[in-house]
Amino acid sequence: MARNVLDDPLLNKGTAFTLDERARLGLDGLLPPAVETLDEQAARAYGQFRRQPTDLAKNVFLGALQDRNEVLFHRLLADHMREMLPIVYDPTVAEAIKNYSHEYRRPRGVYLSIDDIDGIERALGNAGLGRGDVDLIVASDAEQILGIGDWGVGGGAGIAAGKLAVYTAAAGIDPARVIPVALDVGTDNEALLNDRLYVGLRHARVRGERYDAFIDAYVSAATRLFPEAMLHFEDFGPGNARRILEKYTGRVPAFNDDMQGTGAIVLAAVLAAVRISGTPLREQRIVVFGAGTAGIGIADQLRDAMVRDGLDREPATRRIWAVDQQGLLCDDMPDLRDFQRPYARPGDEVAGWAMGGSGVGLAEVVRRVRPTVLLGTSTAGGAFTEEIVKAMAAEVDRPVILPISNPTERMEARPDDVIRWTDGRALVATGVPADPVEHDGVTHVIGQANNAMVYPGLGLGTVVSRARRISDGMLQAAAEAVAGMVDVATPGASLLPEVENLRIVSATVAVAVARRAAEEGLARVELGNPVQQVQDAMWEPAYRPADGR
Ligand SMILES: NC(=O)c1ccc[n+]([C@@H]2O[C@H](COP(=O)([O-])OP(=O)(O)OC[C@H]3O[C@@H](n4cnc5c(N)ncnc54)[C@H](O)[C@@H]3O)[C@@H](O)[C@H]2O)c1
Ligand SMILES: O=C(O)C[C@H](O)C(=O)O
């Protein structure tokens, strides 16, 4: 019995159990005699962290710490956010996912198998949580993990755990009230299928009706067991992400991070850029390179924001040019996805534009369109070449350049290059963390346009208001709250708030989101004082009395 306390990361305090607690819980003799404070434990753990030889080893170390002691893990993360967020989350999380089956030590969360659809409810129930005990479930089928593709069960488990660690670090979502879920539908990754140590289902990805039935069974079971939980969907493939969201969004608090979270953070960066450059949103010309889940999710939010800025829907849509592998998307292309179609250009518009082997390429689009905003969501590392960036900068005073593909090697351009090529005029933000760039006496701080700036606060606002669904208005409120926190007066200041301020940003976003949910009649609780309610809801990494949980 006593051992259970030491083995449960949500209850374990290790050497911080007081003598009184040790006596009461039957832990006498099971711990070394010193009674330590959380500060002392954190100092030891930080030393251990620093002694790890590689980023992957650091990630594994922190995962193991979380498995032992959730409070200590989160305390360490909170104290060293800038140093540790890139280890727990982007970019190192990508490496951890690739190595999941080799570094595997313990399970975390729930693993649902497409080969056992009937077992889904039982498996979710085995998490041991009651009807009112779950605020949030993050699930992934791992078909498009970050920019690295299909990573099977480790992708799902790894990204869900990474996102949840950020939810707690950034927004104080209670780690006892969440479930990471790996939706294992098989994998098309040959390397995994042929790896002796692979811990997932050893068959190809299941698609079609059986896949849809599996997702449906997951959503039904999750909402039946945990009717208050928000359902976060992460890193699904382009054929499923939007379809799933559209199917469930009217019925449950479903959220697709890659479409909606990313849309909101990029909108926030563009709104900040608009304040800096003075060119109204409705006059921007936007080129989206990589018209997949994230790219078109962002396009949709930028279009809606231009509509709010006074344009009709059609002219707003016309201010966005989408480029994918087949070049500029045009309406005579036979292979467009449904969600790309609204952005396809009429064929006669591009008559006379230079065509390469794969349609009208990015360089030609930039030359013809003279974009004010260039967004990269293509996974094509280095695609924003010097020639392209310089061509853009030749036409625009403050070009907004956002290479937000993850992880690092997928970034469309490096921020130091972009600043240099544009002689310091570009307004830049990237998906992964980037060092500041010195240029001509100005320090350019590179904002991190990662959905991590938005989804934790959005989730907290949803949890506090118990919103019955997540509306466009709530996403808009989140984006505006982030943009409102940016310093637009100092030359070189970041387009987005700093990672150190993530908790303040998340709380601010949460209040805005909860208020909007209430205004739209979506809140299921009374929001008398949302500022205080958000503060009260934020879990802190501190020990509680041993039997207090
Ligand atoms: N910063 C963030 O918060 C954030 C959020 C979501 C996604 N992302 C990143 O965006 C990227 C895309 O993610 P997604 O979920 O949209 O994936 P996706 O597969 O849905 O979309 C990628 C799109 O890029 C296209 N593409 C691939 N190679 C290309 C090339 N050479 N030229 C032009 N187009 C090309 C693909 O055809 C596809 O349409 C990933 O790197 C991901 O990490 C970043
Ligand atoms: O997970 C991230 O770091 C951002 C985003 O959701 C992505 O898929 O790249």
Ligand SMILES: [Mg+2]
């Ligand atoms: Mg993602």
